Amino acid sequence: MALVELRDVRKEYPPAKRGGEPVHAIRGVDLDVEAGDIYAVVGYSGAGKSTLVRLVNALEPATSGSVTVDGVELTGLKERQLQRVRLGIGMIFQQFNLLHSRTVWGNLAYPLEVAGVGRAEQQQRISELLHFVGLADKAHQYPEQLSGGQKQRVGIARALATSPKLLLADEATSALDPDTTQEVLDLLARVNRELGITVVVITHEMDVVRSIANKVAVMEDGLVVERGLVKDVFAEPQHAVTKRFVGTVVDTVPAGEVLDDLRQRHRRLVTLEFREGSPGQSQVFAELLDRDVRFELVHGGIERVQGATFGNLTLALTGEPARVQEAVAAVSRLVRTEELA
Amino acid sequence: MSTRETRLPELWDLVWQNTVSTLWIVALVMLIGGLLGLLLGVGLYVSRPGGLYQNKVVSAVLNVLVNFFRPIPFVILIAAVQPAARAVVGTGIGNRALVFAMVVGSMFAIARIVEQNLVTVQPGVIEAARSMGASRLRILRTVALPEALGPLVLGYTFAFVAVIDMQAIASVIGGDGIGGFALQYGYRQFDTVVTWTAVVIIVVIVQLVQFGGNRLARHFLRR
Ligand SMILES: Nc1ncnc2c1ncn2[C@@H]1O[C@H](COP(=O)(O)OP(=O)(O)O)[C@@H](O)[C@H]1O
Ligand SMILES: [Mg+2]
Secondary structure, three states, X not given: OOOEEEEEEEEEEOOOOOOOOOEEEEEEEEEEEOOOOEEEEEOOOOOOHHXXXXXXXXXXXXXXXXXXXXXXXXXXOOHHHHHHHHHOEEEEEOOOOOOOOOOHHHHHHHHHHHOOOOHHHHHHHHHHHHHHOOOHHHOOOOHHHOOHHHHHHHHHHHHHOOOOOEEEEEOOOOOOOHHHHHHHHHHHHHHHHHHOOEEEEXXXXXXXXXXXXXXXXXXXXXXXXXXXXXXXXHHOOOOHHHHHHHHOOOOOOOOHHHHHHHHHHOOOEEEEEEOOOOOOHHHHHHHHHHOOOEEEEEEEEEEEEOOEEXXXXXXXXXXXXXXXXXHHHHHXXXXXXXXXX | OOHXXXXXXXXXXXXXXXXXHHHHHHHHHHHHHHHHHHHHHHHXXXXXXXXXXXXXXXXXXXXXXXXXXXXXXXXXXXXXXXXXXXXXXXXXXXXXXXXXXXXXXXXXXXXXXXXXXXXXXXXXXXXXHHHOOOOHHHHHHHHHHHHOHHHHHHHHHHHHHHHHHHHHHHHHHHOOOHHHHHHHHHHOOOOHHHHHHHHHHHHXXXXXXXXXXXXXXXXXXXX
């Protein structure tokens, strides 16, 4: 059984105005997050990502469907029981949401107090956590004295305090600059690797997905429109939204103005799709060279995502037309080939 | 009248007695009105839409109550709550009845101050506490109130100054206090020195309270 299981989950919010339409934030989602995953949920603003994590964390009840976390069905639980479920799930936020009236130490103590952990044990645990996130020297500072990255590390430490099996991160790096983002992502990856904690990251940044997630679900308008292993989804995005997201970090097939420009400048253009396990570039290029076809790389590149190598290379070909035709045919038997001009 | 003819030197005992009266009455009102205002303010805050214990009916009732009492000018309120004072403190006149009126007058204003300061606590912080499994009562006690403590102290300081003003009016109507003293021995006797002595005393009290409030608020805000 997966650590998190969503079955035909729906969430409606009451209409903003009396007599208005209710908001269908989640419109029938199935999702399995296996123990050990770093599962990314991507989508544009308003897609329903935050609502989804709020359902998983039992902050809101689903309107219908079933949500189970670690084998516990959340629908129908009483507030007290939900509190116990939440205690076993860590959560971090875009705005960090630290208690300003408490020091770093006090912030880490908070969930332990809620859990009823004794003083001595609290001390022990807090100092472990501070060392884990590298903030031992900041224990007695107040949140406003910390940088954004440090605040988020406190947020992570606080979320880990009660040793949860699951950590939910809602746009946890969206308020951070690129360097700090990487620092926080590295920490999340360590949380997963060293502590064995399953992580769900909500994001609209594909870089985040690429750098730490092993699985991804793409949401649009309250639905999961595509899901799979990150390396597969990056290599072969199916849905239009997924393609747009993947396109933000991976050069895919040239389109629009770029394509128009290339067509002006070159007579013969082909895009070759190299995938993990497909014939290599040297083998493909040999087919061209054998027929005296010269080529120039005009668009694309090779990516490595989660250990898989792939890429789309657009080549401009020159040579005797018949032989070029022959070469393209030979190449297309090796890798997927799209003729652009 | 010129300053040479002031009766201030023979009135020092009264100045002292009335200052002490003002202080203890204000303190008493702040204690009772402050506590009731806190309860009412917390009630307003938690019952709001999206609040910890959101409840349309309770929210509407509390709001009507506060909106009804808060705009009543204090001089009129004293008369208006006289029957209630008789029922609650056993008399419609004198210090006890006036303290009752002041408690009523201050608690509704304090309720709004408390509500407004609690509302400034970021909803995200409340949500974070919820996500850690804290109960709503615990969140109120350990998140909402402590997070708003700095502004709350400033709000109470503001209320304190308003209560000093109320007390001056109350003492004029018929109770002890520096306001009534200023009216009787300063204004009515055209003794400007006596009037200004009362002014200075009140200004000093207000300054001290404001100074203390600011210090305390800064301590809690640490920002
Ligand atoms: N508490 C709420 N009340 C009403 N509508 C809401 C509420 N929370 C979210 N929504 C609506 O649900 C939809 C999904 O929101 P959200 O889950 O926050 O999306 P995302 O996190 O992907 O940006 C949006 O249309 C949003 O306006
Ligand atoms: Mg969101």
